Amino acid sequence: MKLQSLRRAAVGVSAAALLLIGGAPSGHAAEAPVLRDLAAAKGIYYGTAVSASKLNGTYASVVTEQFDSITPGNEMKWGSVEPTRGSYNWSGADAVVDFAEANDQKVRGHTLVWHSQLPSWVENGTWTADSLRTVMTDHIATEAGRYKGRIDHWDVVNEPFNEDGTRRQSIFQTAIGDSYIADAFRAARAADPDAKLYLNDYNVEGINAKSTAMYDLVKSFKEQGVPIDGVGLQAHLILGQVPSTLQANIQRFADLGVDVVITELDIRMTVPPTEAQLAQQKADYKAVTSACVAVARCKGITVWGFTDSDSWIPDFFDGYGAATPYDENYQPKPAYYGIAEALGWTGDTTPGPTGGCAVTYTVQNQWDTGFTAQVTVKNSGTTAVNGWQLAWSWPSGQSVNQAWNATVTQSGSAVTATNASYNASVAPGSTVTFGFNGTLSGANTAPTGFTLNGTDCTTA
Known part of the structure; x- marks a missing residue:
C-alpha cells in the first residue's frame, strides 16, 4: 500500500464517509479527487483551518483525507493561551498539533502577535515601549518555544496595516512603534529557528495601497536582514471579485525572495445560493488556486474552514454565507471540484450509486x-x-x-x-x-x- 492508503486506513474512513467527501465506489466513475494528493503533485500543500473541539467523526475524517496542513482557528491566539498573565491553557493548541502529527499534516501556527483577541491584561495595560516589548517577546518565546520543531509556519504578526497602507494603531504600534514587527520576527526566529516566519494580512491579495505597504516592509526587512520567510494573503473574498492582479501580486512578493501562501481563503455570497452563484464560486476557487500554482514560490493554500457549518462568515456578514468548498452536511460543492481542476484533476465529478x-x-x-x-x-x-x-x-x-x-x-x-x-x-x-x-x-x-x-x- 502507498503511504496515503496507509494513512486513510489508519483513520478508519468508512465507505459512507468517502461518499460524503466525493468518493467513487462505482466502476462507472473515476476516482474522486483528494486535494492533499493533487496539491502534493504540484509541489504545494492544501490546508484548512480547524476547530479543535470538532476534530472527531466525519469532520475529522474529511480533514484527514483531504488536507495536508491545518491551522488552529483560535486555539493559538494570545487570548486563548494566556488569558491571565503567566497562566497558560495549551489544551486546544496541543489537540490541534497532536492531531496533525498523527495524520501526517503540517501545522500553521496562528498567530503570535495580533491586535485582536488579546487578553485584557495586554489590551488594557499601561506600557512603556520597553515593557511591552518584553511582554511581547516573552510571549513569543513561550509559545513558539513550546512547539519548537513541530510548527511548519508561524503567522508571526497578523494584520498590521490599515487599508490605505498606514500602520494600524494597535497597542503594539502605539506603545513600541514601527520596530515592533521586526522585534517580533527576531524573537520568533530565536524561539524556533526551523519554522518559516510569515507576515499575514487581509485585502492584500491584489496590487493596491495596502499590499504595496506590505511589499515595501518585506523589501526593507530583506535588506536589513530581519528574518522573514514569507507573506500570507488571507483571501477572504466576495463572489465574483477575485482580484485580476492576484497572480502578479504573488509574483512580485516572490521576486523579493520570500515564499507566498494563501492563508485564509473563503468566498462568500448572498444566501441561499443559486446554481449560478455556486458555479461562479467554483470558478473563483479555481482561479485563486490556479494563480498560486502558476508561481513557483507560492507554497500552499489554506481554506478558512472547509465546511459551511464551521464558517465565520454568517456571524460577521449579515445575509452572506456558503463560503467554503463543502456544505453544512460535509458534502462537496462545485467549489471543491474547481480546486481539484486547478490542481490538475480531470475526473468525473459525479459518482454513481453502487447497485443501480x-x-x-x-x-x-x-x-x-x-x-x-x-x-x-x-x-x-x-x-x-x-x-x-x-x-x-x-x-x-x-x-x-x-x-x-x-x-x-x-x-x-x-x-x-x-x-x-x-x-x-x-x-x-x-x-x-x-x-x-x-x-x-x-x-x-x-x-x-x-x-x-x-x-x-x-x-x-
Missing part, C-alpha cells in the same frame, strides 16, 4: 408540437448519490425547451439533466423528480437508455 438506479418516464400532456414530461429517478443502490446527472438520447428527434427541478442541456439527440442545488443528494431507496416541456415534429417515442452519473439505469 431506476427511471420512470411519464408524458403528462401532449399536443401537436409539444409535450410535458416528468422523470423520477430512484437510487436503488446501497450508497448515496451526492450530485447527479441523468443522461439519455431522444429516439424521435424531440428537444427540451424548459425544465424545472433540474438544469437540462441538449446537444443533438443527447440530453443531460443536472441536479438543482436543493436536490443534489439522493439517499439509497430515495427518489428525485424533475420535469420539462419539450417540442416534437412527429412521433414522441419514450427514451429507454438512461444513465445516472455513468451508471446504467433500468426503466420502470
Whole structure:
C-alpha cells in the first residue's frame, strides 16, 4: 500500500464517509479527487483551518483525507493561551498539533502577535515601549518555544496595516512603534529557528495601497536582514471579485525572495445560493488556486474552514454565507471540484450509486408540437448519490425547451439533466423528480437508455 492508503486506513474512513467527501465506489466513475494528493503533485500543500473541539467523526475524517496542513482557528491566539498573565491553557493548541502529527499534516501556527483577541491584561495595560516589548517577546518565546520543531509556519504578526497602507494603531504600534514587527520576527526566529516566519494580512491579495505597504516592509526587512520567510494573503473574498492582479501580486512578493501562501481563503455570497452563484464560486476557487500554482514560490493554500457549518462568515456578514468548498452536511460543492481542476484533476465529478438506479418516464400532456414530461429517478443502490446527472438520447428527434427541478442541456439527440442545488443528494431507496416541456415534429417515442452519473439505469 502507498503511504496515503496507509494513512486513510489508519483513520478508519468508512465507505459512507468517502461518499460524503466525493468518493467513487462505482466502476462507472473515476476516482474522486483528494486535494492533499493533487496539491502534493504540484509541489504545494492544501490546508484548512480547524476547530479543535470538532476534530472527531466525519469532520475529522474529511480533514484527514483531504488536507495536508491545518491551522488552529483560535486555539493559538494570545487570548486563548494566556488569558491571565503567566497562566497558560495549551489544551486546544496541543489537540490541534497532536492531531496533525498523527495524520501526517503540517501545522500553521496562528498567530503570535495580533491586535485582536488579546487578553485584557495586554489590551488594557499601561506600557512603556520597553515593557511591552518584553511582554511581547516573552510571549513569543513561550509559545513558539513550546512547539519548537513541530510548527511548519508561524503567522508571526497578523494584520498590521490599515487599508490605505498606514500602520494600524494597535497597542503594539502605539506603545513600541514601527520596530515592533521586526522585534517580533527576531524573537520568533530565536524561539524556533526551523519554522518559516510569515507576515499575514487581509485585502492584500491584489496590487493596491495596502499590499504595496506590505511589499515595501518585506523589501526593507530583506535588506536589513530581519528574518522573514514569507507573506500570507488571507483571501477572504466576495463572489465574483477575485482580484485580476492576484497572480502578479504573488509574483512580485516572490521576486523579493520570500515564499507566498494563501492563508485564509473563503468566498462568500448572498444566501441561499443559486446554481449560478455556486458555479461562479467554483470558478473563483479555481482561479485563486490556479494563480498560486502558476508561481513557483507560492507554497500552499489554506481554506478558512472547509465546511459551511464551521464558517465565520454568517456571524460577521449579515445575509452572506456558503463560503467554503463543502456544505453544512460535509458534502462537496462545485467549489471543491474547481480546486481539484486547478490542481490538475480531470475526473468525473459525479459518482454513481453502487447497485443501480431506476427511471420512470411519464408524458403528462401532449399536443401537436409539444409535450410535458416528468422523470423520477430512484437510487436503488446501497450508497448515496451526492450530485447527479441523468443522461439519455431522444429516439424521435424531440428537444427540451424548459425544465424545472433540474438544469437540462441538449446537444443533438443527447440530453443531460443536472441536479438543482436543493436536490443534489439522493439517499439509497430515495427518489428525485424533475420535469420539462419539450417540442416534437412527429412521433414522441419514450427514451429507454438512461444513465445516472455513468451508471446504467433500468426503466420502470
